[in-house]
C-alpha cells in the first residue's frame with residue numbers, strides 16, 4: 001500500500017457541522033476518504049465520531065457543510081439515500097431477521113430477490129463471501145450464528161448493494177481474538193478491490209495494525225490527520241489522540257486481603273457445570289473466556305437475576321435468597337452490566353433519575369423522596385467522575401458510551417458496595433476513560449471484592465489478582481495472575497484444551 005492516497009478523494013466532507021441543543025458534536029469538519037485505503041477515525045468518548053459517521057451514512061443531516069462524492073455534492077434524507085450512493089455502515093447492533101437464513105438476509109429488500117430460488121440466492125451469497133474472504137454458510141439461520149458470523153452477514157448485505165465505502169463502528173467489540181484478524185483480512189480485501197473503509201476504534205493496536213490513514217477528532221473538531229506510517233508506536237498514537245502523554249499500563253498497588261464476600265459452591269444448571277470460587281475483599285478475580293461460555297449465566301446467578309438451580313451462592317455470609325430479599329441499598333452488591341443503555345440506565349430518563357434507579361432508598365428515608373439531595377449527589381458524581389457534558393438535566397441517551405459508563409460507576413460506587421460485579425467495564429471506552437475506570441476498580445478493591453468479567457485479556461492481566469478461565473460452563477482453571485506458565489497457556493484453556 002502506498003503512503004500517499006490518490007489526489008481525488010472518493011468522499012470529501014466539506015465544512016460539516018452538527019449540534020444537539022447546546023452540544024456542538026461536530027464543528028467545521030474537513031476530511032477526505034480515499035478509495036483503496038483504511039481510514040481510522042479515533043477520538044475520546046464524545047469526540048463526535050459516531051455523529052460524523054451517522055451523517056455520512058444518512059442517519060442525521062448536517063446543520064451545515066457538504067458531503068461530496070466523486071466531486072459531486074450529495075444531500076441524504078435517509079440511510080437508503082446513502083446506501084444508494086454507495087455508503088454503508090456496519091453498526092454494533094445488528095439489524096438482521098433472526099429466523100431467516102443468511103442468504104435471505106443478505107438479499108432482503110434487493111430488487112427482484114423475491115423471485116429468486118433459495119439455491120440461487122445461496123450461490124450468489126457464497127460467491128460474494130468467497131470474493132471478500134468472509135466465510136459463511138449461506139443456508140444457516142441467523143439465530144444459530146456467532147456474533148462474528150452475524151457481523152459477516154451485515155458486511156455482505158452492504159457488499160451485495162455495491163457499497164464503495166464501508167464504515168465500521170468499533171467492529172471488534174463483539175469478536176473473539178481469532179475473529180478479529182479474519183475481519184482485518186476481509187477489510188484488506190475490500191480495499192484491494194478499490195473500496196474505502198472507515199474504521200472507528202478505541203484500540204490502539206488494532207489501528208496500528210489495519211489503518212493506512214488516521215484522523216483524530218477532539219471535541220467535535222479534526223485536530224490531526226496523517227498517514228499511519230508517520231506514527232511509530234501505539235503510545236505515540238494514544239498521545240496524539242488525548243493531547244498528552246498516555247501510559248497504557250497501570251500501577252497495581254497491593255491491597256490487603258480481607259473477609260470472604262462471595263462463595264460459589266458446586267453451582268450447576270443453566271449451562272454452568274460445577275463452578276467453585278471464593279472471592280475475598282481486597283482482590284479482583286477476572287473471569288475470562290470467549291463470550292457465550294456461561295459467563296452471562298454466572299453473572300445472572302451472582303447478581304440476583306436467576307436463582308441458582310443446583311449448588312449454592314453465598315453473598316456477604318448470607319444465603320442467596322436471604323441476601324436478595326434484604327432491603328439494603330448500601331454496602332451490598334453493585335452490578336456494572338455490559339449493556340449500559342439497556343440494563344444499567346434508562347435512555348429517556350435524565351441523569352438524576354438514572355442515579356436514583358439503584359439509590360432511591362438512600363434519598364427517601366421516610367415517605368418522601370429528597371430530590372434536591374439526589375440532584376446534589378448527581379452533580380457531584382458528574383464532577384468527580386468527569387462526565388461530559390456536565391449537565392444533570394440531560395437524558396442518558398445523550399451521553400456517549402464512555403460518559404455513560406462513568407455515570408454508572410459513580411452511581412454504583414456511591415452505594416459503597418462490598419461486592420462489585422463488573423462486566424466488560426472498559427468496552428467501547430477511550431484510553432483515558434479506560435485508565436480512569438481501571439484506577440477506580442483497583443481502588444475499589446480496598447473495600448470490596450471485585451468479580452471482573454472480560455473478553456479483553458489485557459484488561460484481565462492489568463487488573464486481576466486471580467484469573468478464572470471459563471469454557472462451556474466450566475472453570476478450566478483458576479490461577480494467580482503472576483503464574484507465567486499458566487498465563488502462557490491461557491489461549492489453549494479458552495479453547496477448552498488442558499494438555
Ligand SMILES: Nc1ncnc2c1ncn2[C@@H]1O[C@H](COP(=O)(O)OP(=O)(O)OP(=O)(O)O)[C@@H](O)[C@H]1O
Pocket residue numbers: 020023024025043044045046047048049050051052388389397398399400401402403428430
Ligand atoms: N442524539 C443525540 N442527542 C443529543 N446529543 C447527542 C446525540 N448524539 C450524540 N450527542 C452528543 O454529541 C457529542 C458527540 O457524541 P458522539 O456519540 O458522536 O461521540 P463519539 O466520539 O462517537 O463517542 P464514543 O466513542 O463514546 O462512542 C457527545 O457530547 C454526545 O453526548
